[in-house]
Amino acid sequence: MKMELVLILEAILLTANQPLTVAQLTQFFTQDESVDSVAIQVALKQLAAQTQERSFDLIETARGYRLQTKQRYSQWVVKHQEEPIPKYSRVFLETLALIAWRQPITRAELEAIRGVAVNANVLKALIERDWVRVLGHKPVPGRPELLGTTKQFLDYFNLKSLDDLPQLAELKDLVV
Amino acid sequence: MKMELVLILEAILLTANQPLTVAQLTQFFTQDESVDSVAIQVALKQLAAQTQERSFDLIETARGYRLQTKQRYSQWVVKHQEEPIPKYSRVFLETLALIAWRQPITRAELEAIRGVAVNANVLKALIERDWVRVLGHKPVPGRPELLGTTKQFLDYFNLKSLDDLPQLAELKDLVV
Amino acid sequence: MKRLLPLSDQLPLALVHGQPVHQLPADLYIPPDALEVILDAFEGPLDLLLYLIRRQNLDIRDIPIAEVTRQYMDYVELMKAFRLDLAADYLLMAALLAEIKSRLLLPRLTPTNEEDDPRAELVRRLQDYEQCQQAAAVLEALPRLEREHWLVQTSVELPLREQPLPAVDLKALLLAFQAVLQRAEQFKNHQVKREPLSIRERMTQVLIALQAKPQLAFSELFSYEEGRRGVVVSLMAVLELLKAQMIEITQAPEPYAPLYLSRVVAVSA
Numbered sequence: 239m240k241m242e243l244v245l246i247l248e249a250i251l252l253t254a255n256q257p258l259t260v261a262q263l264t265q266f267f268t269q270d271e272s273v274d275s276v277a278i279q280v281a282l283k284q285l286a287a288q289t290q291e292r293s294f295d296l297i298e299t300a301r302g303y304r305l306q307t308k309q310r311y312s313q314w315v316v317k318h319q320e321e322p323i324p325k326y327s328r329v330f331l332e333t334l335a336l337i338a339w340r341q342p343i344t345r346a347e348l349e350a351i352r353g354v355a356v357n358a359n360v361l362k363a364l365i366e367r368d369w370v371r372v373l374g375h376k377p378v379p380g381r382p383e384l385l386g387t388t389k390q391f392l393d394y395f396n397l398k399s400l401d402d403l404p405q406l407a408e409l410k411d412l413v414v
Numbered sequence: 415m416k417m418e419l420v421l422i423l424e425a426i427l428l429t430a431n432q433p434l435t436v437a438q439l440t441q442f443f444t445q446d447e448s449v450d451s452v453a454i455q456v457a458l459k460q461l462a463a464q465t466q467e468r469s470f471d472l473i474e475t476a477r478g479y480r481l482q483t484k485q486r487y488s489q490w491v492v493k494h495q496e497e498p499i500p501k502y503s504r505v506f507l508e509t510l511a512l513i514a515w516r517q518p519i520t521r522a523e524l525e526a527i528r529g530v531a532v533n534a535n536v537l538k539a540l541i542e543r544d545w546v547r548v549l550g551h552k553p554v555p556g557r558p559e560l561l562g563t564t565k566q567f568l569d570y571f572n573l574k575s576l577d578d579l580p581q582l583a584e585l586k587d588l589v590v
Numbered sequence: 591m592k593r594l595l596p597l598s599d600q601l602p603l604a605l606v607h608g609q610p611v612h613q614l615p616a617d618l619y620i621p622p623d624a625l626e627v628i629l630d631a632f633e634g635p636l637d638l639l640l641y642l643i644r645r646q647n648l649d650i651r652d653i654p655i656a657e658v659t660r661q662y663m664d665y666v667e668l669m670k671a672f673r674l675d676l677a678a679d680y681l682l683m684a685a686l687l688a689e690i691k692s693r694l695l696l697p698r699l700t701p702t703n704e705e706d707d708p709r710a711e712l713v714r715r716l717q718d719y720e721q722c723q724q725a726a727a728v729l730e731a732l733p734r735l736e737r738e739h740w741l742v743q744t745s746v747e748l749p750l751r752e753q754p755l756p757a758v759d760l761k762a763l764l765l766a767f768q769a770v771l772q773r774a775e776q777f778k779n780h781q782v783k784r785e786p787l788s789i790r791e792r793m794t795q796v797l798i799a800l801q802a803k804p805q806l807a808f809s810e811l812f813s814y815e816e817g818r819r820g821v822v823v824s825l826m827a828v829l830e831l832l833k834a835q836m837i838e839i840t841q842a843p844e845p846y847a848p849l850y851l852s853r854v855v856a857v858s859a
Contacts, residue, residue: 245468245469245487246469246487246490248468248469248470249469249470249483249484249487249490249491249744250487250490250491250494252428252469252470252483252742252743252744253483253491253494253743253744253746254494255743265493266490266493266494267490292421292424292468293421293422293424293425293428293742294424294425294428294742304741305741305742306735306739306740306741306742307425307428307429307739307740307742308425308739309733309738309739311421311422311425311426312737312738312739312740314422314425314426314442314443315425315426315429315740317441317442318426318429318430318442319736319740323736323737324736324737326730328631328633328726329633331726331727331729331730332633332722332723332725332726334726334729335722335725335726335728335729336722336725338725338729339725351715351718351719351722352633352634352636352719352722353634353635353636353637353679353683353715353719354633354634354635354679355679393735394734394735395729395732395733395734395735396732396733396734396735396739397732403728404728404732406721406724406725406728425742428742428743428744429740429741429742429743469744470744480745481744481745482744482745482746482747483744483745483746483747485747488746488747491746500756500844500845500846501756501844501845501846502756502758502846503845503846504766504769505846506846507758507762507763507766508766508767508769508770510758510763510766511763511764511766511767511770512767512770514763514767515767527770527771527774528770528773528774529773529774529817529818529821530818530821543755570758571759571760571763572760573760580760580764582764582767582768582771
């Protein structure tokens with residue numbers, strides 16, 4: 239079973255339509271098979287090692303484990319994508335970046351930093367994509383919404399947690 | 415490139431949503447890359463050999479090549495395709511009941527009693543389950559279909575004949 | 591991954607005829623249509639200011655306010671000349687720059703320190719916005735799905751499994767029969783007094799009901815007393831509301847699950 243477990247997990251992940259956590263993977267086995275989370279974690283490590291020779295990687299993101307093509311094959315893989323690679327506008331990226339790095343953040347705070355009003359369409363698109371959500375309300379007059387990012391956002395950008403967001407250079411380093 | 419070609423093809427096939435022929439695979443490469451159909455066929459053979467150690471096979475179907483989970487892992491894979499057993503809606507039960515007790519009955523008559531149009535999906539589901547069939551046509555203008563129940567319907571409910579259908583008066587006894 | 595490309599490589603200043611433009615041409619002549627695109631490409635007054643500062647390799651902490659203000663005003667004038675939709679933000683910034691300039695001209699009574707510098711607040715905002723731009727560039731550079739990586743999937747040929755069919759017992763069938771007959775009776779009795787129901791009126795009723803309750807079962811909207819006509823009016827009202835995006839309909843992901851209506855949570859502008 240031990241060697242098999244690696245391939246069973248590969249088969250499961252290759253047919254999953256979303257990332258799976260260790261806990262979720264455990265659910266795929268019956269009591270008789272007695273595969274616990276430790277066994278799964280060991281097998282996932284082996285799988286990760288084995289995929290080094292293959293065209294795909296095992297990665298862990300905020301939503302769990304998933305298999306994805308290695309970056310060096312993207313130039314070929316992209317060719318059968320029917321839709322063009324999505325490109326995001328500056329206002330989209332800046333809004334998302336501020337929410338990601340400065341969360342929880344209100345619209346007023348977003349506006350103060352960018353110096354312009356928040357683009358309602360951009361915010362709507364971010365929420366519809368499930369990348370941004372309302373975390374709660376700031377306990378100040380008007381109780382403005384506090385915005386933050388979701389696990390889907392982290393997953394899309396190959397991040398395990400917000401701590402994985404690259405540190406921004408110190409302010410003084412910015413000025414060359 | 416030669417070794418890489420195997421993995422490039424793997425990456426392409428793992429992200430394809432349909433089988434790909436050798437001719438289609440050739441299209442993924444530029445003139446500069448000079449990958450012809452012979453090279454692709456050789457690489458596919460190598461890929462097939464390599465997948466022996468993995469959870470999936472390279473399969474050639476009438477429509478082309480695809481990567482498919484090996485049969486022996488299907489028992490685990492099947493688990494995330496499982497859906498909870500559905501339940502029939504009230505509309506389904508009422509339509510079936512009317513057809514059972516009031517057969518032969520036309521759609522127009524069903525509509526007249528229930529006060530709403532007959533749900534086409536419900537009727538389709540009833541016919542697909544082999545519980546309802548068209549008995550014939552009513553000799554009136556438009557020759558509407560006359561609906562009735564089948565032998566399978568009787569079998570399912572352990573009834574010898576339609577005469578065994580309980581009468582409404584018996585409802586009290588049944589409910590207790 | 592953490593290494594940053596210079597911002598200009600990440601985000602073109604503008605797209606002219608589909609080509610990214612990273613730097614304004616050195617000579618002064620800019621084709622008018624290109625200029626329009628370039629001006630349009632600024633994300634706001636801070637963006638424009640940062641551009642002016644960067645273009646001249648100036649230190650953000652020590653901006654020559656007079657010069658930068660002059661250049662900023664040139665652009666604002668250009669925007670006006672081209673009748674671009676000039677946001678109030680740009681004019682507000684122009685006023686702020688003018689104020690800073692005038693305060694710098696005033697003789698200082700006390701020895702200067704950084705906090706007294708009238709530029710301090712502007713510098714802080716510029717730095718903050720520069721960090722925002724940097725964060726956007728970092729995000730853009732992160733390897734992501736649908737660009738660097740794709741999900742991989744194998745197809746599965748599952749052994750033909752019987753899809754379990756829902757079970758029904760005879761009692762349930764008989765009860766359904768009784769229910770539909772009872773309703774048919776009611777339907778007959780009340781068919782006589784037919785009240786005109788307008789779709790608009792019903793739309794209002796639905797909205798009022800949704801103010802009292804966040805969610806409403808779809809079936810609650812229909813009452814058998816109103817008969818077929820009532821059903822039609824309710825349904826039309828729901829469809830109208832849906833079309834106007836005033837309500838949402840949700841359903842648990844299983845066949846024949848009940849439908850629920852809820853208010854649309856507006857993303858207030």
